[in-house]
Amino acid sequence: MRLSRYFLPVLKEDPKEAQIVSHRLMLRAGMIKQQSAGIYSWLPLGLRVLNRIQQIVHEEQQRAGHIPVLMPTIQSADLWRESGRYDDYGDEMLRITDRHKRDMLYGPTNEEVITDIFRAHVNSYKDLPLTLYQIQWKFRDEIRPRFGVMRGREFLMKDGYNFDLTKEDALHAYNRHLVSYLRTYERMGLRAIPMRADGGPIGGDYTHEFLVLAETGESQVFYDSQITDLTFGDREIDYDSVEQCQAVLEEFTSRYARTDETHDEALFNQVPEERRRSARGIEVGQIFYFGTKYSEPLGATVVGPDGARTPVHMGSHGIGVSRLLGAIIEASHDDKGIVWPEGVTPFHVGIVNLKQGDNSTDSACDAIYAELQARGLDPLYDDRDERAGAKFATMDLIGLPWRITVGPRGLAANKVELTSRRTGETEEMSPKDAIARLEQIYAPVLGLKAQDR
Numbered sequence: 464m465r466l467s468r469y470f471l472p473v474l475k476e477d478p479k480e481a482q483i484v485s486h487r488l489m490l491r492a493g494m495i496k497q498q499s500a501g502i503y504s505w506l507p508l509g510l511r512v513l514n515r516i517q518q519i520v521h522e523e524q525q526r527a528g529h530i531p532v533l534m535p536t537i538q539s540a541d542l543w544r545e546s547g548r549y550d551d552y553g554d555e556m557l558r559i560t561d562r563h564k565r566d567m568l569y570g571p572t573n574e575e576v577i578t579d580i581f582r583a584h585v586n587s588y589k590d591l592p593l594t595l596y597q598i599q600w601k602f603r604d605e606i607r608p609r610f611g612v613m614r615g616r617e618f619l620m621k622d623g624y625n626f627d628l629t630k631e632d633a634l635h636a637y638n639r640h641l642v643s644y645l646r647t648y649e650r651m652g653l654r655a656i657p658m659r660a661d662g663g664p665i666g667g668d669y670t671h672e673f674l675v676l677a678e679t680g681e682s683q684v685f686y687d688s689q690i691t692d693l694t695f696g697d698r699e700i701d702y703d704s705v706e707q708c709q710a711v712l713e714e715f716t717s718r719y720a721r722t723d724e725t726h727d728e729a730l731f732n733q734v735p736e737e738r739r740r741s742a743r744g745i746e747v748g749q750i751f752y753f754g755t756k757y758s759e760p761l762g763a764t765v766v767g768p769d770g771a772r773t774p775v776h777m778g779s780h781g782i783g784v785s786r787l788l789g790a791i792i793e794a795s796h797d798d799k800g801i802v803w804p805e806g807v808t809p810f811h812v813g814i815v816n817l818k819q820g821d822n823s824t825d826s827a828c829d830a831i832y833a834e835l836q837a838r839g840l841d842p843l844y845d846d847r848d849e850r851a852g853a854k855f856a857t858m859d860l861i862g863l864p865w866r867i868t869v870g871p872r873g874l875a876a877n878k879v880e881l882t883s884r885r886t887g888e889t890e891e892m893s894p895k896d897a898i899a900r901l902e903q904i905y906a907p908v909l910g911l912k913a914q915d916r
Contacts, residue, residue, distance in 0.1 A: 464810065465832075466845045466857075470507050473857060483679045485789035486611030488801050492861045494788075501608025501616030508861060509788065511809035513619065516787050517598055519650050519806065520621050527643040527702045529594040529623055534576045536600055540566035542575040546760050555603040569602040574757050574779055577624045581775070582763040588628045591765065591775070594636060596623030598784060612789045613745065614681065619785040626775045628767065630754065633776035637669055637752045638708035640780040644673055644748055645695040645715065647782065650908075651791060652804025655747055656690055657715050661724040669752035669778075672722060674744030677793040683723040684744040687734045690718045745790045752778040801862025802885050805908050810843035811835075812901055813863040815854045817870035819846060828869050831879070831894050838902050839909060859884070865904070867897055 472493040480497075481487035489495050494509030505513060521531065540558070543549035549568075557569040570576070577595060585593065598621045608616050625636035641657060648655035653675055660672035674684055676691075693715055700707050719734050721727065722744070731739060758764065758774040767773045783790075795802045803809070812835065816828045828844060835842045843863065845854045858866050868880040873891065881897045882889040892900070 464843050467847050483610050485792035508809050515807045523643045523647040529596050532595045533597050534573050538570045546575050557602050557604050571603045578757045578761045578763045588765045588767050592627045594625040612785050621782040623780040625778045630776050635705050638712045639702050640750045642711045649695050650806045658720040659725045660722050672746050673748040675790045676742050677745050680743035680745040682744045685726050686720040686740050687718040688738045688740050690720050747790050748782040750780045800860035803862045805864050808864050810863050811840045812842050812865040813858045814844040815868045817851050819848050824869050834898050
């Protein structure tokens with residue numbers, strides 16, 4: 464993409480309504496525009512990151528054997544009355560009436576709808592286990608929406624639902640989701656800690672929230688500092704293996720880590736004092752096992768091996784897709800702007816032409832731009848007729864991980880500058896070497912194969 468043809472409405476000043484870093488930088492970088500309280504339009508740059516995050520979520524869900532569906536945003540109140548939650552959910556549910564005076568609602572979650580799909584189409588235990596998931600917009604009428612996409616009313620969420628014959632099978636699904644979530648967050652450059660949590664209106668005794676530590680987090684958290692040293696890395700897991708998934712769960716949940724809702728001071732005091740930590744955290748996902756809470760009232764049963772009908776055991780598993788943008792920025796920024804991890808960056812590299820209109824720099828930038836695209840990378844070429852300082856400020860604000868700077872003096876020696884946004888370090892090298900370096904950096908992220916040149 465050439466910046467002269469792109470829609471990137473950056474702001475020079477901090478918006479007054481923005482209270483936290485992520486909200487301020489998303490507005491300044493032209494990623495979102497507020498339409499009403501807690502409701503945003505996603506502009507091109509923000510949409511690119513949103514799509515990157517969705518792609519990672521899809522890949523990791525399907526790696527774990529989960530199957531994508533798409534359910535409606537508008538749901539019938541009758542289903543919620545059948546489950547007993549219509550009157551219990553509270554004012555966060557946006558209740559509406561259609562032209563035929565039927566009670567409807569804008570879905571805050573989808574346990575009822577997915578259970579209705581299951582009971583209509585699955586009859587035998589031989590069709591289990593089954594996990595269906597979607598990525599879909601939801602609405603919860605927050606009383607005080609704030610902090611931008613971190614606590615909006617409309618939000619994009621991945622919600623998945625497992626159906627299993629027994630509690631043991633369903634707990635394996637729970638563990639499988641925990642493993643897939645660890646992989647998902649690490650691919651986004653995040654350290655998300657699974658913490659014992661409260662089931663809330665969804666219910667369930669088994670539940671963990673995944674929290675990213677940040678000063679602006681809405682949750683008070685208590686944890687053993689050893690847990691921050693754990694990484695999943697590039698290990699391979701057989702998602703069908705009960706033992707392997709259980710081992711990962713024990714590795715990542717055996718140390719104390721709880722939100723304030725489930726904090727146990729006596730247990731916390733058993734952690735060595737030098738390892739006790741209290742901080743703020745941003746919730747970016749949650750997994751639940753809730754047994755037959757929905758399958759029994761909604762009649763989601765299967766014929767078991769003994770020929771008798773039995774309600775299935777269920778769990779639900781969510782990732783806050785749009786909220787993740789705010790969490791990533793809160794965890795990765797500096798005083799100049801955003802610092803995107805390579806896995807979710809809107810563009811892989813920025814190209815800055817220091818002398819727009821000069822034949823040699825224009826030609827070199829065009830050649831670098833074309834070669835990066837040929838190698839599967841997405842460059843953003845700043846070809847505007849602007850001062851170099853303004854171009855650098857824009858690149859720093861929008862936070863692309865890498866920048867190639869092309870100027871006539873360097874080109875005379877067949878050199879360009881390759882700069883890391885995270886460290887600020889700059890190296891001079893030939894355009895060919897800069898392209899090869901970027902291909903090497905992004906190969907693990909994009910699954911690229913090095914091309915001989």
